[in-house]
Amino acid sequence: MIDQTGLILGIVLAVVFLAYIFWPENVFAAQRQKTRLEYLEERREQLYENLRDLNFEFKAGKYPDEDFAAQRAQLEEEAARLLAEIDILRNRA
Amino acid sequence: MATFGAISLLVALILAAYNLVVGGFALFAIERKWQLGIPPARLADTARRAGITTFFGVSAAMFAIYWLIFKDDFSVYYVLQHSNRALGFWYKLASLWAGQEGSLMLWAWLLAFYGFILRITHKADVKLHAYAGVILAAVQVFFLILITFVSHPFLPTPGIEPGQVIADGNGLNPLLQYWEMVIHPPMLYLGYVGFTIPFAFALGALMMRYPGEKWIKITRVWTLVTWIFLTVGIFLGMHWAYAVLGWGGYWGWDPVENASVMPWLAATAFFHSVMIQEKRGMLKSWNVWLIFTTFILSIIGTLLTRGGLVSSVHAFAQSAIGYWFAVFLGIVLLTCIVTYFLQHNHLRTDHHFESMVSRESSFLFNNLILLAASITILIGTLYPVISEAVVKQKVTLAGPYYKIVELPIGLALLFLTGVGPLLAWRSTSLKSIRRNFIAPLIAYWVTAIALIIWGMRPLNDLSDCFAWVDFSLAAAVIVAIISEFYRGANVIHKQSGKDIFSSAYELTARNTRRYGGYIAHLGIVLVFIGFAGTAFNKNIEQELNVGDKLELAPYTLVVTGATQDSNDNYDSEFVLLDVMKDGKKVFDITPEKRLYRASGEPQTMPSIHSTALWDLYVVFEGVNPDTGQPIIKAFLNPLVSWVWIGFLVVILGTGLALIPSRKPQAAAVRSAQ
Numbered sequence: 001m002i003d004q005t006g007l008i009l010g011i012v013l014a015v016v017f018l019a020y021i022f023w024p025e026n027v028f029a030a031q032r033q034k035t036r037l038e039y040l041e042e043r044r045e046q047l048y049e050n051l052r053d054l055n056f057e058f059k060a061g062k063y064p065d066e067d068f069a070a071q072r073a074q075l076e077e078e079a080a081r082l083l084a085e086i087d088i089l090r091n092r093a
Numbered sequence: 094m095a096t097f098g099a100i101s102l103l104v105a106l107i108l109a110a111y112n113l114v115v116g117g118f119a120l121f122a123i124e125r126k127w128q129l130g131i132p133p134a135r136l137a138d139t140a141r142r143a144g145i146t147t148f149f150g151v152s153a154a155m156f157a158i159y160w161l162i163f164k165d166d167f168s169v170y171y172v173l174q175h176s177n178r179a180l181g182f183w184y185k186l187a188s189l190w191a192g193q194e195g196s197l198m199l200w201a202w203l204l205a206f207y208g209f210i211l212r213i214t215h216k217a218d219v220k221l222h223a224y225a226g227v228i229l230a231a232v233q234v235f236f237l238i239l240i241t242f243v244s245h246p247f248l249p250t251p252g253i254e255p256g257q258v259i260a261d262g263n264g265l266n267p268l269l270q271y272w273e274m275v276i277h278p279p280m281l282y283l284g285y286v287g288f289t290i291p292f293a294f295a296l297g298a299l300m301m302r303y304p305g306e307k308w309i310k311i312t313r314v315w316t317l318v319t320w321i322f323l324t325v326g327i328f329l330g331m332h333w334a335y336a337v338l339g340w341g342g343y344w345g346w347d348p349v350e351n352a353s354v355m356p357w358l359a360a361t362a363f364f365h366s367v368m369i370q371e372k373r374g375m376l377k378s379w380n381v382w383l384i385f386t387t388f389i390l391s392i393i394g395t396l397l398t399r400g401g402l403v404s405s406v407h408a409f410a411q412s413a414i415g416y417w418f419a420v421f422l423g424i425v426l427l428t429c430i431v432t433y434f435l436q437h438n439h440l441r442t443d444h445h446f447e448s449m450v451s452r453e454s455s456f457l458f459n460n461l462i463l464l465a466a467s468i469t470i471l472i473g474t475l476y477p478v479i480s481e482a483v484v485k486q487k488v489t490l491a492g493p494y495y496k497i498v499e500l501p502i503g504l505a506l507l508f509l510t511g512v513g514p515l516l517a518w519r520s521t522s523l524k525s526i527r528r529n530f531i532a533p534l535i536a537y538w539v540t541a542i543a544l545i546i547w548g549m550r551p552l553n554d555l556s557d558c559f560a561w562v563d564f565s566l567a568a569a570v571i572v573a574i575i576s577e578f579y580r581g582a583n584v585i586h587k588q589s590g591k592d593i594f595s596s597a598y599e600l601t602a603r604n605t606r607r608y609g610g611y612i613a614h615l616g617i618v619l620v621f622i623g624f625a626g627t628a629f630n631k632n633i634e635q636e637l638n639v640g641d642k643l644e645l646a647p648y649t650l651v652v653t654g655a656t657q658d659s660n661d662n663y664d665s666e667f668v669l670l671d672v673m674k675d676g677k678k679v680f681d682i683t684p685e686k687r688l689y690r691a692s693g694e695p696q697t698m699p700s701i702h703s704t705a706l707w708d709l710y711v712v713f714e715g716v717n718p719d720t721g722q723p724i725i726k727a728f729l730n731p732l733v734s735w736v737w738i739g740f741l742v743v744i745l746g747t748g749l750a751l752i753p754s755r756k757p758q759a760a761a762v763r764s765a766q
Contacts, residue, residue: 003096006094006098006100007096007097011100014104033301034304038304054518060581060583062517064522064528066524071517071519
């Protein structure tokens with residue numbers, strides 16, 4: 001049992017969809033691969049956040065002085081390496 | 094309207110297929126830098142738009158099926174089977190998911206809705222969204238093929254002539270005629286279906302060798318929102334089972350229940366372990382497989398229950414679609430394995446575990462335990478199938494198997510809930526352990542000894558032993574969580590001079606993810622306290638005449654009479670009982686038995702009186718045909734309300750974790766310097 005109104009409505013719906021999909025326009029978002037520099041900058045933000053967390057937990061009394069110093073040194077070393085690579089890539093750019 | 098619905102579904106299928114094929118081709122052309130007559134990026138955008146319109150196509154079909162349901166058009170077989178004229182608005186709404194075809198349609202619509210959101214937010218990362226959109230389209234194509242060609246909701250009622258009016262439909266399954274059933278299935282489906290999005294992002298990120306962890310940040314909201322929906326769905330399902338099924342419990346290890354909890358456990362493991370990837374860039378392969386596993390478990394759950402592989406008390410809609418799901422599962426699994434095999438070198442990490450006593454390790458143990466829980470539940474659920482294949486006899490693993498296996502797993506999880514936040518990243522020194530664990534340890538032993546003094550005998554009975562450890566661990570974890578809040582709030586209190594409660598609020602606002610997570614942990618502890626209460630459940634069944642008494646300490650139930658009621662949908666019989674305590678009436682309770690007119694099916698409606706300590710749960714089981722006396726079954730279930738409150742706290746905490754944190758300017762500047 002095919003009802004004609006339903007059929008017409010369905011066809012209208014399909015036409016509207018096709019118009020939306022293929023409507024000619026020049027503005028569309030282009031695809032782009034993320035660069036190593038962008039990745040390193042994201043990582044830097046994360047390292048800063050890790051440092052902030054560590055500082056806060058130390059102030060809250062969760063870690064003894066020596067644990068805090070060791071952890072902070074590790075994070076700072078990692079951040080230094082990262083910042084050096086960011087500098088190199090920025091200079092190249 | 095049925096024709097319009099059928100055409101809408103077909104159009105949606107074609108559009109999803111376009112998104113998959115043309116979108117996939119465009120991505121390939123972009124990777125290979127092909128020059129085509131039409132720019133590949135433009136082609137990819139048409140595919141994205143096709144994905145957007147898929148949502149409107151499925152929505153049009155949803156409109157059509159609801160039009161037919163609300164117009165009582167029984168010439169459509171699905172409407173005839175699952176609705177009737179006397180059904181109220183909300184139950185007519187619920188009749189969509191009362192059957193196989195409608196359930197799948199709801200699934201497809203939710204998937205299309207999620208896809209719509211994903212595709213309109215593509216500017217967050219155009220390429221990643223394009224990959225995720227194509228993978229999502231593949232899943233949409235599967236579901237739309239299923240409802241267009243295999244399990245079609247718009248089929249006409251057999252033997253009906255055009256214009257012929259059918260007196261009434263068969264009605265909605267009485268078990269579904271409860272307010273929570275209007276919300277529970279959509280919530281559960283929002284959860285199941287929602288895991289497709291993190292799956293699509295994870296697979297897409299792996300396919301395109303996405304550098305870094307930003308895809309996790311993008312999918313984090315999706316994962317958490319989906320997890321909240323699944324949690325709400327599970328919670329409502331448990332509450333419905335408790336309030337409607339009349340067996341006095343809320344979790345029966347039924348395959349449908351198991352199907353919902355398996356992906357929940359895997360997803361819980363995922364959003365814990367992604368923190369390690371975000372913080373330290375570790376466990377990349379593990380996380381990718383966790384999200385693959387979560388999605389695969391959602392499909393396995395559907396295959397098990399809907400496909401009729403295992404029987405369930407509330408798999409309302411079984412059919413032969415199991416084969417389709419098996420094929421789909423095979424394709425998904427193969428795609429995951431091949432993609433991982435080709436791209437796994439992209440997931441290498443520079444960091445490694447430095448100590449077994451660290452926060453990373455606690456997250457990893459938490460993951461292993463959650464996965465162990467998931468796998469043991471899967472084995473339990475599949476056991477009838479396995480035993481039939483091996484020994485030609487269907488053996489079902491019931492409560493005792495789960496009790497022995499899942500209780501220790503649950504306690505280990507509870508233990509890690511408390512331990513994890515107290516450990517440091519990378520490595521925790523002995524001095525730090527002493528500093529952070531002393532208060533929870535004291536809480537543990539004070540509670541353990543107090544419980545023994547109070548009368549608990551953990552060595553006499555296994556259930557008592559588990560309950561004893563559970564209560565003691567719960568106390569330790571609560572103290573650990575409170576101490577985390579207190580110490581953090583104290584820092585802000587010293588810096589700003591605000592009182593400790595304002596400081597705790599400020600603390601939570603500054604790091605909603607962490608402290609929202611702690612609130613969710615607190616909710617889990619409350620749920621575990623509630624679970625431990627089952628060790629002390631009591632019940633009694635008795636035939637009672639007017640004036641007869643039933644003793645269930647501390648209450649005495651006295652039958653005072655019976656009454657009847659009826660409406661267009663069903664007839665009810667009630668037994669009236671006074672509940673006495675210490676010789677005085679404290680409240681009354683009226684268990685009900687219904688007979689639904691359209692289906693002729695009976696349904697018991699328990700009457701429940703809840704307090705913080707226990708629930709009095711009374712069922713009118715029917716009348717003994719020999720004596721004519723009503724049979725009453727009463728349960729005293731301790732701490733059930735703790736389970737419901739715990740779930741609400743979990744949902745609140747997780748919702749809080751979704752709110753962006755307020756960053757103190759000074760701290761950001763200090764760290765950047």
